[in-house]
Amino acid sequence: MIANVLDTEETICAVASAPSGAARGIVRVSGPAALSVVAKLLVSDEPFPERMGKRIEGVFQLPAPLGDVAGAALLWPTEKSYTGQPAAELHLPGCLPLLDAAVEALVHAGARPARPGEFTLRAFLAGRLDLTQAEAVLGVIDADDQQSLQFALHQLAGGLSEPLQDIRLELLGLLSHLEAGLDFVEEDIEFISTQELVESLGSIQSRLLAVQQQMSSRVSSKDLPLIVLRGRPNVGKSRLLNALSGEEAAIVADIAGTTRDSVQVVCQLNGHTVCLTDTAGLEEGRNPIEREAQQLAAGIEQHATIRVFCSDRPETESTLLASADSIPTVWVKTKSDLGGGGTPAESGWLETSSETGSGIETLRSELAELLDQSTAGELKGIAGTAARCADSLQRGLVALDDAVTIAVGEGGQELVAAEMRFALAAIGEVTGEVYTDDILDRIFSRFCIGK
Known part of the structure; x- marks a missing residue:
């Protein structure tokens, strides 16, 4: 998608208001030919502006059987618009067929239908927004409670990007002093002392950590992709959860039924922030507590983004394999270090051992690939920002920590400067100074058309 929409020389149009009836509806147009395209529809006694934004009342000539429809156009003839290029908004009666007819007329006049998120993408490319603010636009659209709306508005106003920009500018200034000293190393001129460098890096590291914690606190587990571990009792689900998460989150014992509550x-799974959930082992409940545990596990499973089905004896699970539903499922043979029945590659089972670590990274990669496929349109604005930025901010913190370690150990200012550049690149990935088509595609494909 992004490869096509990065060409901002095309004029685009779309319905920008909500897909429901209303007193007024909006059709948005952006691109070099925006005003000339609108001029082919709008009949008005008022002249079109050349420099300043202007509202013009008139009649829009729409395809039959609609004919002439009274309305107004807001026109921005220069780059001083939201998208950084000539733009217009058509304000018409909020009848969906009428708005669709206006888009059809604009396309006939020389525009093309906009793709999801293309207006906001153009605003980003024009420097009107950074990536975190672009995602906040999506957060405002998707907000389903007052708290979510306030978080999104705060992020849109620069509540996340401003601290990161301040950190980035301070780091750039520090790096310039350090590199200036490298240019005069033979003259024994010191632009910044080691103590000053270490103190400044420590301060920057603390502020970046505060931003990371702020982002994490704004995302609840309900916003994240849910990976559910299922399987019979005592097959190693809890050990696998600990191995995947890198934490001793679940109690591990050789006694069947250790896990009752989820x-x-x-x-983090290869750059994805996820909610990993261990559930009670599949079995017939022998008492009310066990039956309630089974109902709880089944309810969680229904909301899974991905299910990981675990078994230490895959050859006994043919019935479950045959009855698999639409939830994307990874079939995992656990305890492969203990041997047991064979699991040929064509069977679809991935062999792992939480004890030795065998197969864990392969499982991580497979889960990440499924997440790429299944969550492209699910993350909302604020959660999407946190998920996208978590890995970048962590790499930035690690680079700053390495820079401090090298500086204290007198390992050479060239190496300190290299780590500082790594940190700058990581921060730039968050705000958008550094980006790839893949990053843009992940962000803007989540938008609806017209935004």
């Missing part, structure tokens, strides 16, 4: 942990 155990949840928010963790």
Whole structure:
């Protein structure tokens, strides 16, 4: 999608108001030919502006049987618009067929239908927004309670990007002093002392950590992709959860039925922030507590983004394999270090051992690939920002920590400067100074058309 929409020389149009009847509806147009395209529809006694934004009342000539429809156009003839290029908004009666007819007329006049998120993408490319603010636009649209709306508005106003920009500018200034000293190393001129460098890096690291914690606190587990571990009792689900999360989150014992309530942990899987959940082992409940545990596990499973079905004896699970539903499922043979029945590659079972670590990274990669496929349109604005940025901010913190370690150990200012550049690149990935088509595609494909 992004490869096509990065060409901002095309004029685009779309319905921008909500897909429901209303007193007024909005059709948005952006691109070099925006005003000339609108001029082919709008009949008005008022002249079109050349420099300043202007509202014009008139009649829009729409395809039959609609004919002439009274309305107004807001026109921005220069780059001083939201998208950073000539733009217009058509304000018409909020009848959906009428708005669709206006888009059809604009396309006939030379525009093309906009793709999801294309207006906000153009605003980003024009420097009107950074990536975190672009995602906040989606957060405002998707907000389903007052708290979510306030978080999104705060982020849109720069509540996340401003601290990161301040950190980035301070780090750039520090790096410039350090590199200036490298240019005069033979003259024994010191632009910044080691003590000053270490103190400044420590301060920057603390502020970046505060931003990371702020982002994490705004995302609850309900906003994240849910990976549910299922399987019979005592097959190693809890050990697998601990191995995947890198934490001792679940109690591990050789006694069947150790897990009754679900155990949840928010963790990183190859750049994805997920909620990993261990559930009670599949069995017939022998008492009310066990039956309630089974009902709880089944209810959680229904909301799973991905299910990981665990078994230490896959050859006995043919019935479950045959009855698999639509939830994306990874079939995992646990305890492969203990041997047991064979699991040929064509069977679809992935062999792992939480004891030795065998197969764990392969499982992580497979889960990440499924997450790429299944969550592209699910994350909301604020959760999407946290999920996208978690890995970048962590890499930035690690680079700053390495820079401090090298500086204290007098390992050479060239190496300190290299780590500082790594940190700058990581922060730039968050705000958008550094981006790839893949990053843009992940963000803007979540938008609806017209935004």
